[in-house]
Amino acid sequence: MPPTTPTAAAASETPPPPEPTAAPAAGAADASPTGYAAVFRVREFRWVFGAHLLSLLGLVVSEIALTVLVYDLTRSPLLSSLTFALGFLPYLLGGTLLAGLADRHPPRRVLVVCDLVCAGAVALMVLPATPVAGLLALRCAVAAVAPVFQGTRMATLADILGDGDLFVLGRSLLRIVSQSALLAGFGVGGVLLTVVPPRGAIALTAGTFLLSALLLRLGTARRPARAADRREGLGATWSLLRDRRIRALMLLFWVPPLFVVVPEALAAPYADELGVSTAALGLLMCAMPVGTIAGELLAGAVLRPATRSRLVAPLLLAGFLPFLLYALRPGPALAALALVLAGAAGAYTLGLDAWFVAAVPEERRGRAMTLMTAGMMTVQGVGMAGAGLVAEFVPVHLTVAGAGVLATVAVAALLAESRAAAGRKMRRG
Template identity: 70%
Template sequence: MIRAMIRAETNLYRRHRSPPRVSPMATVNQATAGTPSNPSGGYRSVFRVREFRAVFAAHLMSVLGVVVAEIALTVLVYRLTGSPLMSALTFALGFLPYALGGTLLAGTADRRPARRVLVGCDLVCAVCAAAMVLPGTPVAGLLVLRCAMAFVAPLFQGARSASLADILGSGETFVLGRSLLRMVAQSAQLIGFGLGGLLLTVLAPRGAIALTAAGFLGSALLLRFGTRARPARAAAAGRTSPLAGLRAVFGERRLRVLTLLFWLPPVFLVVPEALLAPYADGLGAGTAALGLLMCALPVGTIAGELWAGSVLTARTRSRIVAPLAAVGLLPLLVYAVRPGPVAVLAALLLAGLAHAYTLGLDRMYVDAVPEELRGRAMTLLSTGMMTLQGAGMALAGLAAEFLAVHVVVTAAAVLGTGVVLLLLAELRATARPLRGPRNETGLAIK
């Protein structure tokens, strides 16, 4: 669920009153986008775009591969060392290299053609996975290879998110396309762990990792031959500091608050998820009940996105961003009365359903980001989400060492709701609606 939330960004108001500048890259986007920005067929309209079908299939293969590889590698390291600490370290080791890769490589997403970046990242992961399969690879080597895969992951995710706007346009097809990829990531977490466990009953861990290498190679082939070559968004010669993208994102008021709306609410939302095992144990719930509780949040998230993407209009999706974000953490207040498993299950489902606001937020974000900064912004967005959610889990565990679990979750819900309300007030302050015709979101355009 956590990684998944990480796989995973309109300004619905115009920030300038002067006519928009049309860049050469924008001309390419209009020529190559396979569908209009305002679809009428919901998710089906996105699948009519040939390039998106290739991206979708590649995403499915790589996400399942990552989940299976994590399980198989954790089991392999445990068998080689007999150490629970080393096994846990293998699973958690991706956070630091992910954060470093997202910070240091963000500019590459704009300075290099997107297809070349995506294929290159897949090939790096395929080579790393293939090296893990070699019988002589020591444990230290396995951990280094795991770090290398995590290092390029945010670059891949940022370049793919930015390239979706090239393929689908920056309108509602982009929003629905990103929603589909998020739902795949969520579903892959649910299916992938079961699939990984099943594979390990018939294959050795190295055999399961070999299938992962093949999955990355298949993803690279799909992206290479299923998508068009497009030029880089920014000049390759203009190398900048690794922190330049971060300064650019946080230097613009509206873009800053939109980024924080993606980053901060999930930090508080992962708290009950991180503490489900000790809470269920305190209730005397069995492993079956714990499994159901672990599924509740991702199932609610998938259902919320399906509802928003299939039933709601673009205008309605933009309107529900603020109310859903504001109440998204409130179901967790039920922890204040130390609820039983059924109430916790309902609270987590409702919190997941409220995550439907991200579709409207996606549209705001892609419109707010300058085109030449899009790859860096998307890379930094996924990097921050991954890193901060990892930090949120760690802090939740630390707090639970000194306080009861239900107190920690209740405090997270109260504090998180306060933070979200402050961000929404700032978002409203940056909105500049104009008079005139209305776009498909129902807001004024020039």
């Protein structure tokens, strides 16, 4: 489309049999820093990681190529931008209505079928007879299954790596790859489109989805469905959200991205407000992903799990303070530094991941992670649209600074609620 105990070095390089069976999870009780290298020593994770690279490449290239194709067919900037926006909007629908699939069916089957659905949708995009409306509908189909795929994969990581520090680091690696795609993926897609036409580039992405499905089918263990009752519907999703602790943690995943996207969404207007070059705009667009990657790598490689847990609240509260620098209308270099610092504070997610997987019952893990993923993507789309709306009436630099203030207040309230919910649960226990 973000298992087994590690074996001896020689055995770990042996390809897995066609029908592997689940073994005890590794790393469930890890309390000391293990480092990213330990995650790659788990053979099954390497197959998941490879599939993640392929499916991510397919998504990024197909987004660019489809946007160009729609514009070539219609010459409409609105439809071209709508094509890109449709990558966010169906997340809410797919994440709520389809979340139960992650627990009601064997996880390997869900992952493979999601990749095959994406490959089929992309293959239909290649057909010259497919109208523009059909292209947009197929784009929605890919986006609708994405949260199910990502939620199932996250839950499967807990099976592969255990719910201790290896899981946290595995999740971090998949996020780092996704952030890196923001820096390199669009450039690769742009270069590819200079060599092949848009439909040809889209056809190549169908192959990446098929290869991802093959890796997941051959490289991951066969596991049963998590939910005992396969008839569970939306009621099980609402029962998750009725849990005060889970609800607070879910909101801690959802609320920060709502505000994080504001400076990126307004980077072009801000560069225009300053009267700077397109090179400066590129600097503003790259700054936050660079900070995010650096922060995650540092936290994952250096900090102990207990330290990461203690830093969740400080990093969440401090992460939006650099936005306040925009109130001074800084130049591109200083604004980029503020965004790098804000991105680095995103390392709070490592500790928050550990809190979340510990709070969610195992039989609801796939559903919870699908819902969490869908919410994160949806609020980013809402945040981008909201930022643009506010900037119609308020100067861009004040819009970003105001987002920093609102985000800090909202995060402080959610941290207090999470702490209160955890204390209540401990008293009940």
